Amino acid sequence: MMSPRLVLAGFLGLLLIAPLVVSEFHVTLLNYIGLYAIVALGLVLLTGVGGLTSFGQAAFVGLGAYTTAYLSTAQGLPGWLVFLGGSPWLGLLAGVLFTAVVAYGLGFLTLRLSGHYLPLGTIAWGISLYFLFGNLDFLGGHTGMSGIPALSLFGLELKDGRNFYYMIWAVLLVAIWLTHNLLDSREGRAIRALKGGTVMAEAMGVDTARSKVVIFLVAALFACVSGWLYAHLQRFVNPTPFSLNIGIEYLFMAVVGGAASVWGALIGAGVITVLKQWLQDWLPKLLGASGNFEMIVFGVMMILVLQLARDGLWPILVRAMPQRKSRRPVPQGEALPKKPVPQAGQVLLEARNVVKRFGGLVANNNMNLTVKAGEVMALIGPNGAGKSTMFNCISGVDAATDGEVLFRGQAVNKLGSRQIAALGMSRTFQHVRLLATMSVLENVAIGAHLRGRKGVTSAMLHLERGEELRLLAEAARQVERVGLQEFMFEPAGSLALGQQRTLEIARALCADPCLLLLDEPAAGLRYMEKQSLADLLRKLRSEGMGILLVEHDMDFVMGLADRVVVMEFGEKIAEGLPDEVQRDPAVLEAYLGGVD
């Protein structure tokens, strides 16, 4: 049976000999596929993985192409630019820097808004830049710029398409390798978490705004490099290949190929480029008129792909290929440093007169509670009593309208959930928030985000393998601790709901918290599973962890909790030891109705 590694080796071998055996025309086609795939790869990262999108990638390609075209051809550059003139390599450097600045500015403006402003912004920016290229005299206007020098590499001038082929495909393969590495890292997990919404990622300490800017920048830079290659391949640039329509085509490549996989970019670029070539030959003959009629086919094809095979062609190809069944080894690594554990009995959390209003509705009114290190505090109450709202106020997911929350003596009501997580508070969600297609291990490892330090560059080059192994080993330990080891490499979405809740606990533990907030952890668990969960929580308590628990299962709560707070209609109606609370008349009335 063929292993994926063998398939990859075969593919690389074919790439290597292709220009020696195919015609000039096909080399050119392969060159364009390579150039487009570099851009589409950026969109895979942005759209397929990060859930953002851009129709303006062609404009970034244009920035790269025009920067090098201008710098390498212009006579009498302004004084402050002279040092960049003359060399394509300096043109690349300038293009990359320029693109980074523009992309950062655009990303900064639009990424904070809800998802659709970014693509709309990129449409506007794509059109503006296209008209700007066409109307600036020093960029040659609509006629463009010619006489761009050829690239030379180790003294070899890349003058013909066959030479350039190796350059383009080497760049593409490096870009695929970098992207692949990035996704398989701590930063990569943070990026992949974006698609599941920012609430969970932020609560695990991920700076989601930063992750979004990172992928937008990477996508823009890939486009810029593709443009630089294009300029030196064609040795001529004009505005046409950088128009909005081409930007849309890039997005089609990513979506048709399969926006969730790095290889999807290559498949998409190949399919769309070949199809376009073919349609441009045949459609005008068929319709008896000349024009870009391939647009009609692309548009319809795109709609059908989105309706019938949302994940694109790559997953379909993968299913046709032999699957690797080998069992992966459980990551082993040195333990990560732990924060000092607070002394048992020390007050960890104190909520003072917390008020939360949603418009006219008061969800929490003057709520007070404390949680000490080494105790289990249960927050109970009928449905709609405001327990989850209280959780959100404490963990910074939602800001309290009034009142104060102190965590380890520090006021945290003004902080976001990310900062609070960094202080040592970790939580689970009532409605599980997992990345269904990621493995259990990777989901849990998101919890350890704040325990790693290595950034995007080292992730792309895989220079952070030591730290990565320690993070994964920590995640594996937590998976084993909650008893999910047999599902370690299964996709999280394949677990039963109760197990998914347990997974969330492992993820929270992975952050090395001193206070754990659990929102209905026992819901959906079977009796034996509840027993082992209770054992786990008892063990954590004995290690000095503070636990705040929202739960409906009274047997579970009363057998475990040290103290109980009862809420109804947003207010505290009772507090005390489990036995006292169970006899409290106000509690009985809230749960059982009035006893007249």
Next chain:
Amino acid sequence: MDLQIALLLGQDGITNGAIYALLSLALVLVFTVTRVIFIPQGEFVAFGALTLASFQAGKTPGTLWLLIGAGVVVALVDLSIALRAGATRKIPRIVAWNLVYPAVAAAAVFLLKPSEFPLLLQIALTLALVVPLGPMMYRLAYQPLAEGSVLVLLIVSVAVHLALVGLGLLFFGAEGSRTPAFSDASFDLGLVTVSGQTLWVVLASFLLIVVLFLFFERTIYGKALRATAMNRTGARLMGISTVMAGKLSFLLAALIGAFSGILIAPITTIYYDTGFLIGLKGFVGAIVGGLGSYPIAAAGAILVGLLEAFSSFWASAFKEVIVFTMIIPVLVWLSLTTRHVEEEE
């Protein structure tokens, strides 16, 4: 620049701005009801203008073939669903709207001589051909993905836009068309002459806005659309079909788009791909209103028209650059004032 030129530019700006305002209202309507960012809006503008121009030139407009083709596809899809579900009582309705109606339209185009019709009747026939494309488009492209994310719907929009621009080229060719003015009257107001067409555009836009307002405030369907815009699930629980709301909002958007095209065709030459830029300028207006507010969107659109008119005087080559860069300060302002609320997808 003297006062006279300023007034002239102002008149230009307000005329175009009125069109952009209409379009921005349609965009806000479609977005709030269906979460679709309606990029193909501009194609309805072009189709409206070019269909009318075809009638006047005595040609058969290609939009007729599109109507027939789309009708057949919708009928096939809906009939196969209805038959599989055994819902035979739906069949007459499906056949009537998707097969009979286009056939009647074709008969009208071929048997009568639309080129000899009075303008008003030509306009009515144009709308009769173009407007039903809206709901058909919703049915085919968007309805199967109605619960998808805003992003998926946006990509669909772009795909629909691309397909329609290609079809526009196929139907109407690469040459532009201009239709005769509704009226040749002009009014001399001392410093400036106001053309009859300008008044037509501004008055018709204003009238349409008033009609839309009454529709939303006073009719049960208008209220159903508003309810869907506010809360899809809630509206559905009250028995409002989201499919109906989607089709209705697309019908209105197509009507507004085609009508805008008819209004603007005597002022600018319309090419098969002109609609896109016009539609996008409506978008800039809609974005000024945060894609939610009708009056701010309309005001933003008028501002876009004025900005365009004045920048075409000072820096005509950079007109489009200036208009589309206007979106940047708007986005800055929005990002500073809006608190991002996460979408649950």
